[in-house]
Amino acid sequence: xxxxxxxxxxxxxxxxxxxxxxxxxxxxxxxxxxxxxxxxxxxxxxxxxxxxxxxxxxxxxxxxxxxxxxxxxxxxxxxxxxxxxxxxxxxxxxxxxxxxxxxxxxxxxxxxxxxxxxxxxxxxxxxxxxxxxxxxxxxxxxxxxxxxxxxxxxxxxxxxxxxxxxxxxxxxxxxxxxxxxxxxxxxxxxxxxxxxxxxxxxxxxxxxxxxxxxxxxxxxxxxxxxxxxxxxxxxxxxxxxxxxxxxxxxxxxxxxxxxxxxxxxxxxxxxxxxxxxxxxxxxxxxxxxxxxxxxxxxxxxxxxxxxxxxxxxxxxxxxxxxxxxxxxxxxxxxx
Amino acid sequence: xxxxxxxxxxxxxxxxxxxxxxxxxxxxxxxxxxxxxxxxxxxxxxxxxxxxxxxxxxxxxxxxxxxxxxxxxxxxxxxxxxxxxxxxxxxxxxxxxxxxxxxxxxxxxxxxxxx
Numbered sequence: 001x002x003x004x005x006x007x008x009x010x011x012x013x014x015x016x017x018x019x020x021x022x023x024x025x026x027x028x029x030x031x032x033x034x035x036x037x038x039x040x041x042x043x044x045x046x047x048x049x050x051x052x053x054x055x056x057x058x059x060x061x062x063x064x065x066x067x068x069x070x071x072x073x074x075x076x077x078x079x080x081x082x083x084x085x086x087x088x089x090x091x092x093x094x095x096x097x098x099x100x101x102x103x104x105x106x107x108x109x110x111x112x113x114x115x116x117x118x119x120x121x122x123x124x125x126x127x128x129x130x131x132x133x134x135x136x137x138x139x140x141x142x143x144x145x146x147x148x149x150x151x152x153x154x155x156x157x158x159x160x161x162x163x164x165x166x167x168x169x170x171x172x173x174x175x176x177x178x179x180x181x182x183x184x185x186x187x188x189x190x191x192x193x194x195x196x197x198x199x200x201x202x203x204x205x206x207x208x209x210x211x212x213x214x215x216x217x218x219x220x221x222x223x224x225x226x227x228x229x230x231x232x233x234x235x236x237x238x239x240x241x242x243x244x245x246x247x248x249x250x251x252x253x254x255x256x257x258x259x260x261x262x263x264x265x266x267x268x269x270x271x272x273x274x275x276x277x278x279x280x281x282x283x284x285x286x287x288x289x290x291x292x293x294x295x296x297x298x299x300x301x302x303x304x305x306x307x308x309x310x311x312x313x314x315x316x317x318x319x320x321x322x323x324x325x326x327x328x329x330x331x332x333x334x335x
Numbered sequence: 336x337x338x339x340x341x342x343x344x345x346x347x348x349x350x351x352x353x354x355x356x357x358x359x360x361x362x363x364x365x366x367x368x369x370x371x372x373x374x375x376x377x378x379x380x381x382x383x384x385x386x387x388x389x390x391x392x393x394x395x396x397x398x399x400x401x402x403x404x405x406x407x408x409x410x411x412x413x414x415x416x417x418x419x420x421x422x423x424x425x426x427x428x429x430x431x432x433x434x435x436x437x438x439x440x441x442x443x444x445x446x447x448x449x450x
Contacts, residue, residue, distance in 0.1 A: 257393065278392040285389035293404055293411060296381050297354065297373060297425055300407025307391055308400040308440075314391070327393070 006127045007052055009036040011044040011070065012059040012086075017109075021116075028120050041065045041073070048078060055127055058103075060087040060094055068097045075102035082126055086119065092168075099163050100202050104129075144171075144196050145224055147203060152176045152220040157208035164201030171195060172211045178220045180211040188215035193227045197234070256312060256327040263287065263321055283323035286316045339448040340420060341365055347439060352430020354409065357382050360419045373425075382423050385413050401440050409433075414440045 008025070012018050018037040026035055036051060038044035041062070047053065056074060060067035067085060074083055084105040085098045095106045105126050110116050144162065148171065151158055155176035162169045162183065169183015169191060181192040216223060257279075260269035265280045272279055290302040304317040314327040344358045348367045355368040355378040362383065366375045391399050401414040410433060414422040422443045426432035 272393070275392060278389075282389045282392045289384060289388050290404065292384050293381060294406065296377050296384070297409075297411070299409035299411075299425075303405045303407065306403040306405060308403070309391075309394055310398045310400060 005032045006054045007034045007036065008055045008057065008123065008127070009038060009044060009047055009051075009053045010057045010086075011038045011041065011062075011067070013039055013062045014059070015039050024116060025120055025123075028117070029124075041070045044070070045073075045077075048081075053081065055082040055084060055123065057084045057086050057123065060085060060098070061089065068094070068101055071098060071101035071103055082129075084123060084126060096163050096168050099168075102202075144198075144203060145228075147205070148173065148178070148220065148224065151205070152178070159206040159208055161204045161206050162195050162198065162201060163203075164198055169195045172208070172214075172216075173220075174208065174210070176220070178216045178223050179214045180216055182211075182215070189223065189226060192216065192223060193230045196224075196227045197231050251328070254312075254328045254330075256329050257325070258327075259283070259325045261323050263318070263323060268322065279325055280323075283316055283318075283325055287318050287323060290318070337364075340446070343443070343446060344422075347442075350432040350435060350439075352427045352432030354425040354427060355381075356422070356424035358420065358422050360421070362386065364420075378423075378425070381411065381425070382413075382421070385411075385423065386421075400444060403436075410436065412436055412440060414443050416444060416446075 006029075010018055010021055012021075018039065022035045022037055025033055036047050036053065038047055041064070044056070048056070056078075058067040058070055058074075062070075065073075067087065071083060071085070074081055079102075083103050084107065085103045086107050086109055087094065088109045090106065090108045098106050105122060107119055107122060110119060144160070147160060151160070151173045153176070157174050160171040160173065162171070169181070171178065171192060172180035178192070181188060181195065183191045184194045186194050255271075257272040258269060259267065259272050259276060259279045261267045261280050261283060263284070265284060267276060267280065270276055286305050290305070294302055302318075304315055307314040307316065309327075312327060312329040314325065316323075316325050318324070340358050340360075344356075344365050344367075348356050349369065354370045354373055355366070355375070357366040357378055358364050359366075359382055366378050366382070368375050368378055385402075391402075397417045399415055401412055404411040407428070409425060409427045411425045412423070416422075422440070424432070424436070424439075426436065
């Protein structure tokens, strides 16, 4: 038996799978992998406390604590540990969530022996992988703008990979200039704006390879400024839309009746509980009286007739040859 | 009762910005113009015209508290008490009288005449 070089822990609630993988990968590695198995996250944490583990391979769909949550726990408690996901059902959303929670590798279980060989090779690569030169750590309260600015000022070439639970994107920086952005189904400035507007997530600076196309042009300062401006405008529009929707909801909840008719009495819009003809008659009478009052006392153009009721108020007016009656219940603002 | 409303009318009819005002019941009552170019008779015609208007639809007469005719340079308000007494006033826009229209109307509605 050769000496075990690597310790690998598999976490999966399928005990048969764990037994199979232990035998299979033990044999394939020539026993150079010391394979531990855990059917539950708490057992996995016990092993991690007791043993030196190089790589944890996690299933996603598990009861109580799923693999994504467990990756989050690992990221906090064992940040230097290599982490891979091996799941029966992988979706783009789960992939993004796993990467956001610190997974180094995301793979789907295979129904064939060849597939398990590929997985073994990929896990072996991950075990061999050593971090590149430089520092690794966690920076809190750093914006993507800060990172881009840093890369551009240093005239670096890199790919800024950004991901959270919902979005995966890349920003290409070539010799200190932003040349391409893609993500969230968008391209160019719209992708850049979308990625920079993310409230949170993770990023990684990957080695630069030329993009298939260049979707950004202009100075990086201007592109960042445009993105910031678009973000401000978007926030303002959202706020305006919220206010308008709230006003509309408030109006709708208090609207008792509305009627629009021509000066000849033909109804154009009718939302009244009953007796529309009486309301048409009221509006026509209002128009005639307004003209009469205007002659008796010249106070300028007639604007409207307000009627204060015990349970609400009504506005009757004439505009562009149309007569309008709106009645609202009490509680609606005077505007 | 006439004397009661007359006293209230005398105390409230000279607010700056008032053009003319009236307190009436069934067409009779008190009327005063504060604008020399607008005689009392014309105010009486306004009161009469307002009485002849169609009733507000979908509401009992007791449910209507007041009507306000809003023009570019002023307002005409008629406040209707349940038992027929009506306070009508014409005011200039942005005047003191325009500013106190609502409290004055509330006061008129809340009057509690003897007997």
